[in-house]
Amino acid sequence: MESSTTHSDNTRHRGNRHGRSEEARQAVLEAADDLLAERGFAGVTMEGIAARAGVAKQTIYRWWPSKVDVLLEAFTEDMAEHLTPEDLGDLGADLRVHLARLADFLTESDPGAVFRALTGQAQHDPQLAARLRDDHLSHQRTRDALPLRRAIARGDLPADLDVDTALDHLVGPIHYRVLVTGAPVPREFTDDLVAAFLDRHRAGPR
Amino acid sequence: MESSTTHSDNTRHRGNRHGRSEEARQAVLEAADDLLAERGFAGVTMEGIAARAGVAKQTIYRWWPSKVDVLLEAFTEDMAEHLTPEDLGDLGADLRVHLARLADFLTESDPGAVFRALTGQAQHDPQLAARLRDDHLSHQRTRDALPLRRAIARGDLPADLDVDTALDHLVGPIHYRVLVTGAPVPREFTDDLVAAFLDRHRAGPR
Amino acid sequence: MESSTTHSDNTRHRGNRHGRSEEARQAVLEAADDLLAERGFAGVTMEGIAARAGVAKQTIYRWWPSKVDVLLEAFTEDMAEHLTPEDLGDLGADLRVHLARLADFLTESDPGAVFRALTGQAQHDPQLAARLRDDHLSHQRTRDALPLRRAIARGDLPADLDVDTALDHLVGPIHYRVLVTGAPVPREFTDDLVAAFLDRHRAGPR
Amino acid sequence: MESSTTHSDNTRHRGNRHGRSEEARQAVLEAADDLLAERGFAGVTMEGIAARAGVAKQTIYRWWPSKVDVLLEAFTEDMAEHLTPEDLGDLGADLRVHLARLADFLTESDPGAVFRALTGQAQHDPQLAARLRDDHLSHQRTRDALPLRRAIARGDLPADLDVDTALDHLVGPIHYRVLVTGAPVPREFTDDLVAAFLDRHRAGPR
DNA sequence: ATCTAATCGAGACGGTACGTCAGGTCTTCGC
DNA sequence: GCGAAGACCTGACGTACCGTCTCGATTAGAT
Numbered sequence A, B, C, D: 001m002e003s004s005t006t007h008s009d010n011t012r013h014r015g016n017r018h019g020r021s022e023e024a025r026q027a028v029l030e031a032a033d034d035l036l037a038e039r040g041f042a043g044v045t046m047e048g049i050a051a052r053a054g055v056a057k058q059t060i061y062r063w064w065p066s067k068v069d070v071l072l073e074a075f076t077e078d079m080a081e082h083l084t085p086e087d088l089g090d091l092g093a094d095l096r097v098h099l100a101r102l103a104d105f106l107t108e109s110d111p112g113a114v115f116r117a118l119t120g121q122a123q124h125d126p127q128l129a130a131r132l133r134d135d136h137l138s139h140q141r142t143r144d145a146l147p148l149r150r151a152i153a154r155g156d157l158p159a160d161l162d163v164d165t166a167l168d169h170l171v172g173p174i175h176y177r178v179l180v181t182g183a184p185v186p187r188e189f190t191d192d193l194v195a196a197f198l199d200r201h202r203a204g205p206r
Numbered sequence E: 001a002t003c004t005a006a007t008c009g010a011g012a013c014g015g016t017a018c019g020t021c022a023g024g025t026c027t028t029c030g031c
Numbered sequence F: 001g002c003g004a005a006g007a008c009c010t011g012a013c014g015t016a017c018c019g020t021c022t023c024g025a026t027t028a029g030a031t
Helices: A022-037 A046-053 A057-062 A068-080 A091-108 A111-122 A125-155 A161-180 A187-201 B022-039 B046-053 B057-063 B067-078 B091-108 B110-124 B125-155 B163-181 B187-201 C023-040 C046-052 C057-063 C067-078 C091-108 C110-122 C127-156 C161-179 C186-201 D022-039 D046-053 D057-064 D068-080 D092-106 D110-120 D124-152 D161-181 D189-202
Strands: none
Touching: A022 A046, A022 A057, A022 A068, A022 A111, A022 B022, A022 D068, A046 A068, A046 A161, A046 B057, A057 C067, A057 D161, A068 A111, A068 A125, A091 A111, A091 A125, A091 A161, A091 A187, A111 A161, A111 C023, A125 A161, A125 B163, A125 D092, A125 D124, A161 B125, A161 B163, A161 B187, A161 D189, A187 B163, A187 B187, A187 C161, B022 B057, B022 B067, B022 B110, B046 B057, B046 B067, B057 C127, B057 D022, B067 B125, B091 B110, B091 B125, B091 B163, B091 B187, B110 B125, B110 B163, B163 B187, B163 C110, B187 D057, C023 C046, C023 C057, C023 C067, C023 C110, C046 C057, C046 C127, C057 C067, C067 C110, C067 D161, C091 C110, C091 C161, C091 C186, C110 C161, C110 D110, C161 C186, C161 D124, C161 D161, C161 D189, D022 D046, D022 D057, D022 D068, D022 D110, D046 D068, D068 D124, D092 D110, D092 D124, D092 D161, D092 D189, D110 D124, D124 D161, D161 D189
């Protein structure tokens, strides 16, 4: 029954004692995303978002302290579903699939572009850096760690594995290519990362 | 060789037919560096540099297209000597020392801060990204590769080693911590990177 | 007659099915007056009145089209009693007392300050000008004219006297000083106006 | 030949160490005048002036503290030549002509409209009031007084005449009609003011 | 010894975006 | 149905920098 666009509309309102306009919120987030995609980070301005979203500047300032906050929310919204590793029951397969997806996310997707922009901006803004870490990165790292934790549970990895360091070794080179060298991140590269990791850590007679 | 450094000279001049004012150049570079250190990237403005350097805006625009070019030059200047790995004759030792220095450079030094700021800005500006790669990163990677190349020459590493990928595995996680997670990069972390690399690649009997 | 002044009641209500809140009305008028006195005309804003009166903006807009309407009502209320000339039975005495009071009203009193502000605003707003004339000025001029009409009735002034023009000559210079030159309007000045008028018009050989 | 668009032009410049752009100054003053005439005082905004004059807002703020300053300068410029009474050698004639012109200026002319707007604004802004008096009104009153001073010199008026008060009696009623009642100011009205003045003051047995 | 050309500090210029403030409209809910 | 609350769009405010420009002074090489 929700928002059924039939005749009278009705969810449409402007100004309301109880709660903000969801309509305006969505319009702002979309406008920010679109502007980033079309014109780059410098092209994302409060003025521009407002104009494109058909929203008053004041409405943006009421709910978001700055344009990076808008992008941050847009980003968080966008990537809820992304990048949760599957459970194939095999450590190597899990990691290979997940790292390949991560590489694809960072280099190809729209939310990946937002991530790069925000990470770039975070180099100039420690507060944003902290927020990125707290609101997003920590969750992502928890998801990234899932295959490792499952393997530990299965006995495929030693119980005392330093998971944090292991993750840095696995995803660090990917981020480095994306953020620093700009080199592509092909499947061979991610597979090789997994191979290196398995060589070193997998409990193994062989 | 023109306008050559004939003995004394002496550089102090305002207006000059041939050649620019070295005095003004230095003042600009220092002002930009200082502003970055004191007020962050957003605090570096052409107007601010000009005021602080006691120089006309036009003088800056005459020699540098944008503020990132000023920072880039300041940066290049500053880090000529840094980060050239020593030759201790031993691959493990060479790498451990070099990665530790790299980590220290990125996290502690002033030019490291400039690097982080420029890399951040490069996420919004593909042209800057390309310039960073061409003017700086390629040289740095050549330096980073020296220990590996020497080890190959000595026969301590296989001749067909993929040096680029190896470098990514070694320095990627360090950059990832610096640019993304903000985690510290202690000596144990860099030593462990080296250990993982040696485990995998060192020609080894056992 | 509903909700009428029956014994206690007592007027205090927030939200009410029958009729508006006298409490809110008074609070608005006072807030507007106070703001004008304290911060000048520019300091009188709908937002400010609402905040100070503890009233919603909408409540103001429901009853007054604009802030000048609020001031106008406050003004009308304040000056009902003021400036009705006494009847001393003597034209000269009546005029001298009345003009002195008028001068004092315009230069010293709070409602006089409101009058100056509204007249100032009326220069930018023809609708306000018309309303000021219709709602206030015409009544005031009728009162101003009383001494003259009584003198005509007594035969102390010619029956064909152009009362409008005479009034302009009497009160015009006072308003001019108040609104334009900012010069003080002492008793000698107003008495001299009366003297000039009597010289010219009073029937009389002697 | 002026402004002839021929090739180089040359008086045209934008930005200059020595002195401001006369071109911009004129454009601003004209734009302000035009806006006042077309849309009233409320229609005169810094933004609007800038847009209409094809000038940056900052350029206006650089030279004028507020929009009333712009209008004040436009006004001063416009009325340099206006309202200097002629010398016909006869007090009555001089005054009649001058007051008629004054009335016409105030009610009909563009600079008269600016004067009314500024005087209106001065009711809300004591600083503007002071500036209006110092920069403009004092000079105008000196001009207004000329016929009286000439008549005194000729012996047509007593040497001890209180010129200030006399001026207030003469021009006060005109301003009162213009600013307060909004009544027209026909020739009969101004002539009558002169007649009243002459009746009272002109040396004369007869 | 003059002339010429390049550079310098200075700063005004047309602009874009900033973040804030008030205006006037609309919607909800309690009384 | 009134009143408090407050979100909303609109539009102007005054400021900070942008990148371009024009000036007068300074200086070194060319004539």
